[in-house]
Amino acid sequence: MTRSSEPSPALAALRDATRALHADLDQHSPLAQEHLHSASYLDHAARVLGWMRPLEQAVWLTPLSCALEPQLMIEKRLGKSSWLEQDLAEGGFSPMRLxxxxxxxxIPAPTSQAELLGMAYVTEGATLGGAFLSKRWAGRLDGLSLRWLKGYGAETGALWKSFLDVLAVHVVTSSDIAAAQHAAQSTFLSFRCWVIDEAPELPR
Known part of the structure; x- marks a missing residue:
């Protein structure tokens, strides 16, 4: 499957639809602040895990996603919760606490492949920012490996490109593009509400 250097109509539309939401999250995320302590990272990761678990089920463990195999390589993408669990376990979380x-x-419930890919756009795109953040905070948080932020590691770029290929092929019509945009916005807003706005200070 080939892809031009220009973004697909679906990708361009998703970028436009989520630009302000993405900028807002960047402003409020503890990971983007000047200072970050390991306790704050762990509190944030725990909240993200509570969001990621149902999201991964909604996106990747459905007939809608199975129909997109093998292009999506779902087995590789269905692991973000385990990355968060690894960081939290390193930080002292017991299996029971996890x-x-x-x-x-x-979490939105996708009813079409366009909606599913709009939701996946949020989590797959986040691996790009995570790669940058893992380098920024490496060695600065009490020895935590930051497995979540490292994401796919050396495969990050290739998996992002393969996702864009699938997006370009399966989200083409104006109605599908609009559905993907709405699903991506809803996913961003669910993250903002659960992880940022409603996050309590977790007991240590």
Whole structure:
């Protein structure tokens, strides 16, 4: 499958639809602040895990996503919760405590492949920013490996490109593009609500 250097109509539309939401999250994320302590990272990661678990189920464990195999390589993408769990375990979270982390109730339920890919755009795109953040905070948070931020590691670029290929092929019509945009916006807003706005200070 080939792809031009120009963004597909779907990608351009998703960028436009989420630009302001992405900038807002960058302003409020503890990972983007000047100073970050390991306790704050762990609190944030725990909240993200409560969002990621139901999101991964909604996006990757459905007939809609299975129909997009093998192009999407779902087995590789269905691992972000485990990355967060690894960081939290390194930070002292017991298996019981990990299991008791509350789950976000605001995750959209995709009803089409366009909606599914709009939601996946948020988590797959986040691996690009995570790669930058992992380098920024490496060695500065009490020895945490930051597995979540490292994401796909050396495969990050290739997996992002393969996702864009699938997006370009399966989100083409104006109605599908609009559905993907709405799903991506809803996913961003669910993250903002659960991870930022409603995040309590977790007991240590």
């Amino acid at each position: 299991a008791e982390i509350p789950r976000c109730p605001y």
